[in-house]
Amino acid sequence: MLAEPDRTAYDLNFRLFGFPVRVHPLFWLGAVLLGADYLRLGIEYLVMWVVVVFVSIVLHESGHAVAYRRFGSSARVVLWVFGGVTIGNPEVATRNQKVLVLLAGPFAGFLLCGVLYASHLATGWGSLTGGLFVASFYSALIFVNLYWGVLNLLPVFPLDGGQVCREVCRSRWGGRGVRIAYQVSIGVAVAVAAYGILCEIDRRSGGTGLLATLPWWFPRGSLFSALLFGLLAYQSYRLLRLSGGGYYYDAPGDRLPWER
Numbered sequence: 116m117l118a119e120p121d122r123t124a125y126d127l128n129f130r131l132f133g134f135p136v137r138v139h140p141l142f143w144l145g146a147v148l149l150g151a152d153y154l155r156l157g158i159e160y161l162v163m164w165v166v167v168v169f170v171s172i173v174l175h176e177s178g179h180a181v182a183y184r185r186f187g188s189s190a191r192v193v194l195w196v197f198g199g200v201t202i203g204n205p206e207v208a209t210r211n212q213k214v215l216v217l218l219a220g221p222f223a224g225f226l227l228c229g230v231l232y233a234s235h236l237a238t239g240w241g242s243l244t245g246g247l248f249v250a251s252f253y254s255a256l257i258f259v260n261l262y263w264g265v266l267n268l269l270p271v272f273p274l275d276g277g278q279v280c281r282e283v284c285r286s287r288w289g290g291r292g293v294r295i296a297y298q299v300s301i302g303v304a305v306a307v308a309a310y311g312i313l314c315e316i317d318r319r320s321g322g323t324g325l326l327a328t329l330p331w332w333f334p335r336g337s338l339f340s341a342l343l344f345g346l347l348a349y350q351s352y353r354l355l356r357l358s359g360g361g362y363y364y365d366a367p368g369d370r371l372p373w374e375r
Contacts, residue, residue, distance in 0.1 A: 119202060120195050131192075134180045136173065139195035149197065149339075156251070163252055169194075171224060171259040175267075176201045178223030182216040183207065197343075210282050217275045217282075221267050224260035231256055262334050269307070271344065272300040272351050297355040304348035311341030 120139050127138035143165065150164035172194055179201035180190035188203040201220070207213050231253065235241040241253030270280035277300050284292030284299075314336035317324045326335060 119193050119200060131173065132177060132181065133184075134177065134190055134192055136176075136192045137194070138169075139193065141196050142169075142194040142199075145195075145197040153251075156247075160248070160251060163248065164255055167252065167255040167259055171227075171256065171263070172199050174223050174227060174260075175199070175220040175264075178219040178221075179216055181223075182219035186212045186216065210286055214279055214282050217279050220275055221264035224264040228257055228261045228264075231260075266334075269303055270296070270299050271304045271307070271347050272297065272354065274347075277351075293358050294355060297351045297358065300351035301348050301355065304344045304351060307336070308341045308344040308348060311336030311338065311344065315341065 120141070122137070123140060125140040129136050146165045146168040147161065149168065150161055153160040153164045173192070176192040176194070176199045180192055183190040183201065183203040186207045188205055188207055190201050190203045192201050193199060203216070207216055231241070235253060239245075241250060243250045267274050268276035268279075271277045272281065277296070280299055281293060281296035284296040286292070288295055313325055315338045317326045318335075318337075329335065
């Protein structure tokens with residue numbers, strides 16, 4: 116999922132803050148699929164959702180790109196399917212710099228959330244008094260930049276949090292830290308997928324069980340999230356299998372609990 120897709124005749128190309136940005140046509144399809152529920156309100160709401168996803172992911176990837184530039188690397192941004200990727204050239208030199216580059220993406224979204232929320236508190240522009248369309252626009256921006264940002268920090272590969280986890284595990288356990296990071300990724304992805312299945316089952320039975328007990332601000336799982344994180348769990352399992360060699364234990368008791 117981190118590989119850059121091939122170029123097509125339908126790519127949208129532009130520059131932002133000096134960085135080349137390429138939008139693969141599958142990005143638009145992914146955004147539409149994610150916001151299909153907005154169609155019940157009207158086509159203009161679906162278009163609004165696509166714009167929100169586009170702006171938010173460009174901002175996220177620009178955060179990575181700016182951090183790359185801060186550490187002496189050029190970068191280019193590619194948006195496709197359900198997200199994007201920022202490619203540095205060359206890669207940053209140190210592990211700490213790489214972690215900061217990874218964190219810069221979601222924190223760019225959090226910064227936008229802070230600005231939006233502060234302006235809403237000051238003026239009330241995002242409330243229903245401004246109209247359903249404006250309120251939907253505000254809530255969509257908050258949802259994508261806050262909730263997707265938090266989701267992206269989960270230690271699941273290849274999300275930013277999963278890559279941060281891999282760097283931290285490498286610094287702590289050396290060569291076998293990569294395997295440990297993939298094991299963590301599998302466990303968390305399976306847990307999130309199971310949560311999505313439970314939420315979907317409860318939703319179809321009336322939403323009087325698990326969903327009724329969750330606070331309003333807590334994200335609800337869905338069949339889509341279950342499928343997505345199930346796929347990520349499988350991908351992490353494959354990466355774990357591929358990383359089977361090249362690690363060691365410093366002492367007989369050095370294995371972690373789930374490795375014994």
